[in-house]
Amino acid sequence: MQIRTATTALYDDFKTKMQKIADVQMASAVLGWDQETYLPEKGAGFRGQQITTLSSIAHELATETALGDLLRELRQRDDLDAIAHRNVDLAFEDYEKHLKYPAPFVSAMSQATNACYHAWIKARKANDYQLFAPELASMVSLKKQEADLLGYTTHPYNALLNEYEKGATVNMLDTIFGEVKTAMTDLLRQISARPQVSKALLHKTYPKKLQWQFGMHLLQAMGFDLLAGRQDISEHPFTTSFNPKDVRVTTRVDEQDFGNMTWSCIHEGGHALYEQGLPTSQYGLPCGEAASLGIHESQSRLWENNIGRSKDFWHFHYPTLQALFPENLQGHSLTEFYHAINQVQPSLIRTEADELTYHSHIMIRYEIEKALIDGSLTVKDLSATWNQYYQQFLGVSVPSDTQGVLQDIHWSHGSFGYFPTYSLGSFYAAQFMAAAKRQLPGLDAQIHQGNYTRLLQWLRQEIHEHGRFYTSNELCKKVTGETLAFKYFLSYAQEKYREIYR
């Protein structure tokens, strides 16, 4: 007679294995953070090798037969609680997905990513897309293979989308971006017909040290726990988390552009609050992870735009800012400042776009990715197509590859299917914010007073604490009563910009 191992013992075993994998992945993340912040220049080569080794160890552990066996056994148990059950299901899903990648493919992808990234750097320096094209072509070919390995219905791009936003499809995005395009064209047309606002105010000289001080002040005001996280300087702002008790954001400071630091700081702060709000008890387990990239982005965008570009927010913080930079801001009213930070103006660079035209940048990338993956666009024609889309969607002429098709790092990393989550994040954010306003009486007044405690508590309870327990779809429905709908972003934008541009 075989003795049946108790479910709790099996589950503990599962947790131990998963936490070991997480420890290795998180160690790799620490090395990654260090690489972007403090690594001495000559250390880059060995560092790359160290990160590769940790990734391969994590991959070995995540695809161990013993883990698969354990998961299959656990899936047959009916005495798991809801969270444990969900952890097992999601872990099994991840396990099976990891197995879909044969070792030669993983290795080819790793090499291609490295080559592609360096080609991108080189091409940017030379301002010449053609230096990037051959490596990008190999990357696109590998991404098509990846779509086949993962499997899909309807469109191969769905397989890649699914990696970043489970359940997102070309159908869904075509529909939502269709609505976006119609509504935005109309809104942008109205705005362009009105007297324009100026953002010259943001481009005076703002000394670095004071900007840094103000950024730290904002992070703390938002509720970012500096005993469980920190901020440093890096070339490109990012958030990384090694567990909810150690969440790190970075920013950059441009003395001639006050907005650069401020909204990157609030944006990454929003990501960081999500990470600090994930349940520590679920460390290493799916329910200890973010629901999806779209939901992650909803948290950063909610803080960056819905809160951080609102008049209520600056009603409270503008006096502090004026006191820090009296020479730049004395005599400039809150309204003037509020208009400056919300200027709408079609432009070339995605990361510097306002919150309306931003989505045109995303739609261009979405159309291009879809077409590259289904083969209707070839890599060699990409630069021309890019420039044509920028004319068509935004009415701007692209003067150079560096300010055009070479501006984003994503494709050089093989991140196809990632861009749409940026727009989804904004739309989720507007929908969540509308729900918060319905559910939290007096929220506007609290924000007006610089008090985000209740809002953060609500985000924690409604979103952060659940980790991956709900899919983004389920989560959206649970929190707002319906699945993702563009109308919330639209009415938020209409109301806000009609007031600004009258």
Next chain:
Amino acid sequence: MQIRTATTALYDDFKTKMQKIADVQMASAVLGWDQETYLPEKGAGFRGQQITTLSSIAHELATETALGDLLRELRQRDDLDAIAHRNVDLAFEDYEKHLKYPAPFVSAMSQATNACYHAWIKARKANDYQLFAPELASMVSLKKQEADLLGYTTHPYNALLNEYEKGATVNMLDTIFGEVKTAMTDLLRQISARPQVSKALLHKTYPKKLQWQFGMHLLQAMGFDLLAGRQDISEHPFTTSFNPKDVRVTTRVDEQDFGNMTWSCIHEGGHALYEQGLPTSQYGLPCGEAASLGIHESQSRLWENNIGRSKDFWHFHYPTLQALFPENLQGHSLTEFYHAINQVQPSLIRTEADELTYHSHIMIRYEIEKALIDGSLTVKDLSATWNQYYQQFLGVSVPSDTQGVLQDIHWSHGSFGYFPTYSLGSFYAAQFMAAAKRQLPGLDAQIHQGNYTRLLQWLRQEIHEHGRFYTSNELCKKVTGETLAFKYFLSYAQEKYREIYR
């Protein structure tokens, strides 16, 4: 017929395995560095767990049967070059040593270290040795077991000494420390009979920022490559290296004690120059590691004392220092400053001791460790014995456990056998420096001019580049023509202090 694998293929396989282990260990070292410099307070728990996981993965990899088989096969090959041969021999020696530790012992030691460290922290805070004693007793008992596991001849302490300084024995140390004691007693007696020098100069207020700037200046002057390393602030200064292209030192700055930052900076800089000088081609292999702790310490002490407390060194750097701190140093001569930084004065705290009485602190710890390990001293009597030795060796009364037996972290970490390498390092340093002066004509004049290029080149060629190829004994003989001899330190000290104290 079985086909014999080519030696180069076997050796490449060996290198790959060793570098994988190194990658994991180095990743763990990055996490350790981060823990001491930038880790947010609440992240400590998860960080400990992540480091433990990496250590256990490294241990698994280092004790894999396949590695042992490979090493045994390689040891039979006669077509390895000298360095490859040595790498294989040393790696096999390390492999067999790793196997001597049974898993339950490793786990017990890991738990005991954790408990012992926290008891030490607690006891220090409460200034009460008895809070530390029970955990220390468990630690000592485990160290005795470890000596048995490792095996030894003559004295169990030899097994532990061997971990830090291969070949060092109680016999050797009893002899050398016997000489030290006789010579030092005499020298200290002479010094105490002369008019004393004052170090009040060093205890004015030296602003942090300027001290930091001066420390960075010294590191660069020594030849520390800041593109392959960096300096940060931590509570206790240390050096850590992730490969020769990424070597990190830390320091601390006390505004009321200029010496604290300066000589910790030069000391760690000496360690760091050694690490930056190890051969990158040997990364992950024994010949890419330091020869021993004693040799490592020789490099830090050589820079800290033989160079960094010499009149020639300050002849060049004192004017810069005066310019940085005019209010503190204008009107104070180089001689006055030189005397201040070389004041000899028996004291309570090892890390603040001058370079002569320092060795009495080490001898006390050596006598105590020997006796704890052979059982002639019990842990409960340790505090009393400590105080008695301080009276006997240094003529000082210990007013409290915190300033006495609880001052060093080492025993709480289970580092028994480590302290003697500090003294050995000083003696090696004096012997190396004497050889350098013989072999490099004009060295004093170069130091007088702030030029350490030739000296560093010599240290690189004679010591750094060889890694663990030679044992410390062999290395000492190769570089200086004889094995370690105390007489070099003695004549260095006699000459220096007779001049200072006349």
